[in-house]
Amino acid sequence: MARKILFQQAINEALDQEMARDSSVIVMGEDVVGGTGGNGEMDAWGGVLGVTKGLYGKYGDRIMDTPISESAFVGAAIGAATCGLRPVCELMFIDFLGVCFDQIYNQAAKFRYMFGGKAKTPVVIRTMIGAGFRAAAQHSQCLYPIFTHIPGLKVVIPSSPYEAKGLLIQAIRDDDPVIFCEHKALYAMEGEVPDESYTIPFGEANIVREGSDVTIVALARMVGFAQKAAATLAKEGISCEIIDPRTTSPLDEDTILESVENTGRLVIVDEASPRCGMAADIAAMVAQKGFASLQAPIAMVTPPHTPVPFSGVLEDLYIPGPARIEAAVRNVAEYA
Amino acid sequence: MARKILFQQAINEALDQEMARDSSVIVMGEDVVGGTGGNGEMDAWGGVLGVTKGLYGKYGDRIMDTPISESAFVGAAIGAATCGLRPVCELMFIDFLGVCFDQIYNQAAKFRYMFGGKAKTPVVIRTMIGAGFRAAAQHSQCLYPIFTHIPGLKVVIPSSPYEAKGLLIQAIRDDDPVIFCEHKALYAMEGEVPDESYTIPFGEANIVREGSDVTIVALARMVGFAQKAAATLAKEGISCEIIDPRTTSPLDEDTILESVENTGRLVIVDEASPRCGMAADIAAMVAQKGFASLQAPIAMVTPPHTPVPFSGVLEDLYIPGPARIEAAVRNVAEYA
């Protein structure tokens, strides 16, 4: 049965159902319980924004607080995964990858290859992405292009509560290392989510809106902005098809290429930094494989090549919004 | 006066001349001296491949061995840069960025922006890139797309002894943080290098070979491979223009776009992993800004989306070589 719940509840529910189903699933991270070692309540926080709240009461020691030692505990999750557990490890903000990145890209991502196919590392790293919280340069980044760059990792970026739950369950059951990116500005998004357990396969894009004039590819929070823009543009007579890849590695190239075949025009909207970013990655793929379909330059709508500013007026300019998407679509639609 | 020296001598000479010229230039890294604390010779190694050999004799304590604590000493180089020195810090292999990345992308890269323009961080991080040494998955990566992704960093990738010297001197004098990538397979390359000091500005591509049919963009070791391919293709009547961007951040977009305007065809050759990689970045830029010139799909010649294998037979297949470049060029040249 589907009911409306928040994105963050969808995450919680996915964890809950998988922990109930499979005793090898464990959860760890900074304050994912909260209160460990103190004189107050346990499960005091359930994650810095409350996403894992309540799991401690049900699963006790299978959800564990950690010291602030990301290399050690992310590495521990990875090591435990090679030894038969299915850890879901929280890296609070993706911005913190710099203090534990080696364990992810040199260890987890490469074990299977380096060891000639003998290792299996079913670890999930859940992490918050994105701007919009006035959290400034070190707590607002997207950075998933960096993980997408690395062979051996899978990268998942849900844009709705429905996808959050289905993709997270898939991530936990998946036998490869998965980076699961949760946009903090989506936590409060409400949407229909089945109460039973279900999975969404990786590498299958979602066609969020069908259209015939311009293809928009968008991820995470940008999907909603693209929808807003598309609604406005529809009134102007421009029909947009919106594709949400949902996973950037693997990437569903076919769905994007098919759409561009129909529309001939492509706008990619991404909140990550532009250089060697996700928008560039998709643009390059289409410029290689879908060139014959293209009737206009590919447009990329991204933030500028700057850190994320603190001040609200600047941050709002930094984040690609519906207005910039509309302008980009109009541009490519008019191109002849 | 120019004479022929090796790529690694060019690096050494650049360091030597800058240390002589400016007492605020210091060098640090693991075994950049070699022998510290021991019972044998000092300057025992001069870097793991001997690149910094001899500097200790001239500059004493201005070149320093470090413990294996990349976060601490890379961070120290960065901190010292904010306090008036010009450190050149060696991260032995770029593959090790995972144990010190935070200091680079969250600290050095963002200081100036976060601090409202008040900080200056003139640090250079020298690091070895690339495959070909049978050094396997953790000592053969390119990874510069990750640095290129980060606003606030500059990324330099020389392809010849001449460029190594001029770009390194520029990097040391530059007031922004610079990642200086040295392909280990180029160290033994010989080339003409002026003995006096000179700089090569960042963001100015080098047109390595002029041509009219197909533009090839290549970096580092791939420049030589592209030249080989171009020589073969010339005999077949295909005229290639080869562009070496030399710095990926800033990127000289104009030179690439102008070339594509003339040729209408673009092949990008890069040794980095393909997803969100440098080839994708350049392809996307041209698909946005040079679309009208393009007469064929953009071709990317890169390694597959896999870690670097150990076995020589596999590694040779992994690395993009002249044969694959030729095939890609023929393909786009024939496209109609």
Add this chain to the structure above:
Amino acid sequence: MALSREDLLEAYRRMKTIREFEERVHVEFAKGGIPGFVHLYAGEEASAAGVCMNLTDDDKIASTHRGHGHCIGKGVDVHGMMAEIYGKRTGTCRGKGGSMHIADLDTGMLGANGIVGGGPPLVCGAALAAKIKGTGGVAVAFFGDGASNQGTTFESMNLASVWKLPAIFVAENNGYAEATAAKFSVSCEDISTRAAGFGMPGVTVDGHDFFAVYDAMREAVERARGGGGPTLVEVKLDRFFGHFEGDNQNYRAPDEVKHVREQKDCIRRFARRVTSEHDIAEQELAAIDDEVAKLIDDAVAQALAAPDPLPADLTTDVYIKY
């Protein structure tokens, strides 16, 4: 080098300024005027002041996410700080950094830091620069009990020791890292125990007592300036507010904060001692209180009235030249 009357009044002024600043930010945050994540330093003032009273403008400090106190202790302008916290163009960082990134290189404040453990490596560099340039300066890394478990912190202590740097590591142990108790996350009783593993002296002091902090720091600074290498100073103290603004602190015992505020207020303790032992009159302190109150009022008023950054500011200050 006993503290003069002026020094004591200055120490009081710094502590009081921190306290007023933080209490006021707390109030303003609750009103909704202040954006982002804000971590308050109230309760820990004796540490910032006790440390920084030993430093000059040539000395450097690196701070943490909980940085306001260190800034004020090191002499950063309060008006600029308040404007920064509001994201205004007149802020210390022109509105681009916010509470977690206030830096002021002129006063030797190398920056608050959003990354736990981000500061200690930078401090090694600042200390190295002082050593190489022969300035006689020292550099101080402030970090919390939580940060004491970060690899960067350990590495930095080792590096400072092997390079014999004029660096001082100040572990502010307030018992919690977010909602996790140090009793759990730090695997030894006193963080200062770890100094032995890095061949440096380590000491634990009562952070509610300005004088204890000051004295331990004086010794450490003297050692550093004299070429004796680094020291680890653990300061045990308590925070008056939650981890960040909005934290309900249910991981603390119900009466914990009340008890701390009543029994362990470093400023009241300081005031009692200097008025009884140091020939300082209560009125002198009261006068400072008034001045500080006005200063903070004024800082808030000016911050509120200040202009936002300009749209063009979005893309400046990324590089010096690109």
Add this chain to the structure above:
Amino acid sequence: MALSREDLLEAYRRMKTIREFEERVHVEFAKGGIPGFVHLYAGEEASAAGVCMNLTDDDKIASTHRGHGHCIGKGVDVHGMMAEIYGKRTGTCRGKGGSMHIADLDTGMLGANGIVGGGPPLVCGAALAAKIKGTGGVAVAFFGDGASNQGTTFESMNLASVWKLPAIFVAENNGYAEATAAKFSVSCEDISTRAAGFGMPGVTVDGHDFFAVYDAMREAVERARGGGGPTLVEVKLDRFFGHFEGDNQNYRAPDEVKHVREQKDCIRRFARRVTSEHDIAEQELAAIDDEVAKLIDDAVAQALAAPDPLPADLTTDVYIKY
């Protein structure tokens, strides 16, 4: 739990196998047949054997760039190893990993590692898995004096301690990290001193003495299996070869290696002791020597004759499913 005759012979066999393996790789490398970076373990055999003789197949180890000895100590097949070092399809990792990445999960060998300090976090995970699954297993992190300064190593010791994991940290202090002396890079006399900062027992033992290593490890393993948490065991030893093959070792005193080989050979010391104190005949050891020599000959011959990986292998084994 005294060692039986069989145990002693087995310990000898493992040490001798490591020695022969490494001496032979040295010779073959010089001939040019072996690609890549190769770091030899010869001289340190008593550590691998002394540690691993306390472990079962259910226990896990994580190793370093200098991993051959740990592999053999833990029971990885020597033929597979040799083929791997030659990059052959019959290698332990089908030629994709090479010397620096040999792993064999079946025998509990979680991998050599090209990243200094890469192993300790993984060992925390292996120990956690044992703890959660209640297998009674332990996990051992081998790391060098150089790696003892890596943040990951410190963090892992703290994590293992706060989670009370059945983990053991074995610091193999051979005096050098590449060309840099531990005397410089490690800021305390004994690495085991650092244990106190992580609330765990720490001990330093003579790594030229198999029995010293074995006994210290036995205690640590018992503690870990009994729920008593982690231990730091520092093993002081010497390497017979350079950091990697091709190293001229000019950072060592001119006669250092000669002295070490003559005076500090752990295998000869072991042989002397077991033949004099343990009722083991020299011929028994000689018989093992012969077997081992044949084994290594055979491993090299087979490796040389083995096929290279197939071109299609380039793109397999990246993901289980993509």
